[in-house]
Amino acid sequence: MNKRNKRRNGKPTHKDRDLSSGVLRVVPLGGLGEVGKNMMFVEYETSDSLDSIIIDAGIMFPENDMLGIDYIIPDFDYIMDRLDSIRGVIITHGHEDHTGAIAHVMETITVPIYATPLTRGLLEVKLKRAHLLDDITLMTVQAGDTIRMGPFQVEFFHVCHSIPDAVGLGITTPVGLIVHSGDFKFDHTPVDNWPPDFAKLAEFAGRGVLALFADSTNATTPGWTSSETVINDAFDQVFRKAKGRIIIATFASLISRIQQVANAALKHGRKMAIVGTSMIDNVKMARQMGYLHIPETMIIDLSEAMRMRPEKVVIMSTGSQGEPTAVLGRLASGRYRQLEIQEGDTVVLSSHPIPGNEEMVHRIINRLIHRGADVIYERIAPVHVSGHASQEELKLLINLLRPQFFVPVHGELRHLHMHGKIATSLGIPEENVAVIENGTILTFTPDSMAVGERVPGGYVFVDGSVVGDVGPAVLRDREMLGRDGFVIVSLTVDHNTHELLEEPEIISRGFVYMPESDDLIQGAQEAIDTVLSANGAGSVDDMRASVEGALEKYFYSETRRRPMVFGIVHEIAQEARA
């Protein structure tokens, strides 16, 4: 019986099998973006079994030149012919880049999801929206728990990050213990007073770590990431100086930041209003689940806030990434009906622009200043700290665990490269460090790591409600259309002679300002006449091609622009035309 058939028939449990002689494979998935951030696949194969787990199911955000794309999901083709082997999906924390693709994944896979309470709550919202909640088993785990998933024993350990209830994973496999840091930083004084689980890391080290997969997001940042508590002082200053309203924008999921604002508001005698659906929902859930401690009397709604004296109010909102449609973006452009920026307002952007968003964030800051606000942002006061470990913390993690093999993940290639250099600087042999890209298969035995082939895969774009239909060809067209627009020429010609019967109709968008381009259009008509009389009557296809060619040339010579040009030719019998 071959392996595949055996898996299909009856799925033997790990207890029945000889597990000692297999290999462990780890594959970071997720297209061409940050390595292993959105999804990782761990599988263990013996001669007669295959078992696997999925870690995280997140989305990437499109880059500025991926026009029209809403978000990107991991390319998980690799998993599709291994569906039977999957023992479960583990989500390390509740951020979009780790949870956002959960509905896409769970449409094809029916296995339990394991997550801590807050993460589970955030996943439930997504699965409900996708009408999948009833079909799926969600298992709540706590940091400190150990669960068995086929041949894997997974220990969840607490890490600090910019959302509560984040975990890292210690995965005991038949070939050894691998540790996955999750997104983490070593914060000794986190807002929720729950420091990282150093004891567990030490214990892992005692047992011997085969491989460490560690967060590289801040691998190019020297030093140690500041504790969340430094923000308390910055907020205290803002609250002491502000004469009018305070408006603080941050990520909707940044629960600890919302707690810090609430603490400052309580101290300085301000009430707190929250705007933005996602933040309202998150605050509600986090309070119910005990992750956020705000007295009921502190929270008011916006209309109430508008009636209070400005110096008695703090408003929390979304939109700190410069998104034009989020609350802060609408405030900046005066398109938020319920609230208007006024002289004396203090606006705080408690966030760091995600790469690619810098320009939009700066634009919003300029607009808020233009409207009279005093704007405080990361550049001018410590109102934000990163949720990811800097170089000294990365060194500490490696030295706490002393892994045999090291794989930097969660970062662009430049971050992984630097993280790899950090590891070798600590004495990990260069050949034991694997700087790899998504889709690369790493194979482990108890004393080896091999970098294998890269499985095919790229970006899977989600645009509107359609997944994966937009590829390079459509993007290239969008780029051309976005740059120079298009021109359509509709020609009506005689069926027999192919002579032009009417003046060509020209439609154009995004090319030139048509109401002021009469001369250009007139010239285009002439170019069409010229090429048609020069070429004589050819086939309809020839006519179309020569007109398109002539117009492309004409428009380029007149404007140095290259709009897409399309010809449509209608043949009619001349004597009978309308």
Place this chain on the structure above:
Amino acid sequence: MNKRNKRRNGKPTHKDRDLSSGVLRVVPLGGLGEVGKNMMFVEYETSDSLDSIIIDAGIMFPENDMLGIDYIIPDFDYIMDRLDSIRGVIITHGHEDHTGAIAHVMETITVPIYATPLTRGLLEVKLKRAHLLDDITLMTVQAGDTIRMGPFQVEFFHVCHSIPDAVGLGITTPVGLIVHSGDFKFDHTPVDNWPPDFAKLAEFAGRGVLALFADSTNATTPGWTSSETVINDAFDQVFRKAKGRIIIATFASLISRIQQVANAALKHGRKMAIVGTSMIDNVKMARQMGYLHIPETMIIDLSEAMRMRPEKVVIMSTGSQGEPTAVLGRLASGRYRQLEIQEGDTVVLSSHPIPGNEEMVHRIINRLIHRGADVIYERIAPVHVSGHASQEELKLLINLLRPQFFVPVHGELRHLHMHGKIATSLGIPEENVAVIENGTILTFTPDSMAVGERVPGGYVFVDGSVVGDVGPAVLRDREMLGRDGFVIVSLTVDHNTHELLEEPEIISRGFVYMPESDDLIQGAQEAIDTVLSANGAGSVDDMRASVEGALEKYFYSETRRRPMVFGIVHEIAQEARA
């Protein structure tokens, strides 16, 4: 005789006139971008005279969402009905954002241009390319010179910046002395050994400064900008460690950086090849003019470099801003025929990404690493320093000059706002600080500054060879086309009944991947049939509108995308159709 006629007839010189009772106006121009960076207008008006000067004539680079725009020139409508008053154009230094619009300006204005030798050299190239060089008087000035321009006496003083031969201006006007810092930093140890002219600044202070206009680019950066010399050590390290070729990318105009690379190459026994037309041209000119000191034997061409041992070569290139078509971008994507990145190459990005370019720069770094290069950039080693003054330098400038009025310029509103705060923190009264936007008229008398109206104006986009035709409407269309593409439906209907005679022809680009969208197109055909049979025969316009509406709705419900939909209706007599 009114003022205007008087100016037209015979232009009295300043000596003939009573200049004591006029007002001075200063207007930063340049659309909605960085204030006064690209152009400033200074005019002095009495009851019977108007005299003015233009400072700088630069371009802005488009933001990421200004699709298809090549660059932006200042909106100088304000100047157009004052052409007779202009005494000259002063260019403070040779960077694009101060020189790039010179040809556009000199097409309408025939006055002399005043610039230092290197700046003049760079301007000549531009004017020659625009076939304007023969019509224009270029006057060479040196730092330290004083020239008279109508009622203005202009003193040029040396400043340090990231291009040699940069100057600031002391402009003695009938109402007082105004000082314009130009782009500057206080570098005590510049590469060309020419420190800033502190003595001149002290002298200005002694005479009394009415108003200071100062560079705000780095107003949000604490401390003191590092001297260019710190780069020497960083380069020294790079050259000592590199085992193979070194490729260093920077701005083509950053002459001092090129000198530093040449110095390091000389010290470490490497020959230097330069690639990229603009850098080759600049190096040639700067060497001829004595701004760059590289022995002839040091410089080799690329083909020679390719034949030498890798550790004997350093290659300088353009493309440090991530531009995909510049040398570094082509190296990163393997599209530079003459040179290919290989294992062992060290690539240095000696630059800082201009806001909005971060993503492209990071992408190029990742690609270079992917190709096997070791990439050194600002984030991981001090291989670049800014050319602009940080907060402590800004304070020093203000305290050296102790101006009565202060106007932060050269920055986004957020920079000006911070620079304004810095000035007030030094004791300049808040009401004497003007944080203004482009187009705002400042009026000075010997003891007052008034912030006036904002003259109408916005972005003037240059796209291809056409200036100013692309406005918000075209950009909106480009954005829509870039996001969701378009669909054109060509309908052939009976002239009398308006019945559909043929299956509608559908053309689409940038919307969906057409080869795999048969079902969608089939559905669109059906939607057209449905709406046309439901609505019955209406006018051609009604038909078109209802088909467009039905398709927009259909496509949105199927894909959640909103392509532009256009209908073209051809009426023919049914009995006679081809």
